[in-house]
Amino acid sequence: MIPVFDGHNDFIQRVVSAGNKGTEVWLKGDGTGHMDLPRVREGGMIGGFFAIWVPSPAGPNDDVAVAIMQNPPFALPLPEEIPHDSALPLAFRQAAALRALERTGTLEVVTSAAQIDSAAQQGRIAAVMHMEGAEAIRDMDALHLWHSAGLRSLGPVWSRPTAYGNGVPFAFPSSPDTGEGLTAAGRDLVRECNELRIMLDLSHLNEAGFNDIASLSDAPLVASHSCAHAICPSARNLTDRQLDQIAESKGxxxxxxxxxxxxxxxxxxxxxxxxxxxxxxxxxxxxxxxDGVALGSDFDGALMPADLSDAAALPNLIRAMQDHGYGKDLVSKITSRNWIELLRRTWGA
Structure with missing residues (x-):
């Protein structure tokens, strides 16, 4: 089975929502969602980015938004900023839930590419602690604290404003050029992430914010879970100019x-x-x-394709790539090797 290292999932929210049964949701599944340990193993996943994310009161998965998004064109308004004091307890609960999964012995929170390789050899799922939207980070001292707790990947925004920048709305058709760039605090955040070797994630960031990070960061540019705007002109997708800029950075x-x-x-x-x-x-x-293309599922955070309904169905995508003419080496790069090498270069280990 070809191994898969995935660029983004929202599984930890399900663990937290399950309360005392959260660990059981991981170990055995509960018949819902897209991921759990049995399905992850059946699909060949060796690890991925596990997101800490604070939901807005109304989001793209509620009934009203779903109905609107089924009938383009649409332009959902950006949710309001989440105050830090509201975001922090929720983020802490998700980080604690990820560490609780680690204590089962089936998963390992990794901070180096070498750990990813080691975890895979020992049959544990390698989990990168990622934060999608930096509302839970009050200042640079807090960033250092989160780094000490294992944070190694950070998206400054989800699709709403933060103290650091602005996300793109859920809009179709739309350019990602939808607002202002990074704030002064956002620029400080980029510099400090570079110093700490925390990967910066450009997914959800608007075009002006993307441009700011591209001009400030000395790390490869990365969008963990995005698609091509030329094929699907959603505000969430990347234009050819953005793709070329990512390529220039070896991202x-x-x-x-x-x-x-x-x-x-x-x-x-x-x-x-x-x-x-x-x-x-x-x-x-x-x-x-x-060397610049990988996978970023958005499992447990989005509506999946009919033939890729959960992690267990990943071999269907791999077969489709092979049938399309992608050779073994290219498939292996896309499914896992490119992510691991990118993290090795970003983290320095």
Missing amino acids: LVGLNYASSFLRPDGKRLPLEGFDVMLRHLDHLLEHLGE
């Missing part, structure tokens, strides 16, 4: 499986078959090269 893009970011019509309906996903992969490969 990487993880393909998002969310149907609404893949479908050329932008509808939030399950994508059928793999042709469209392969078009996105071809386009990413054209701009980023074979």
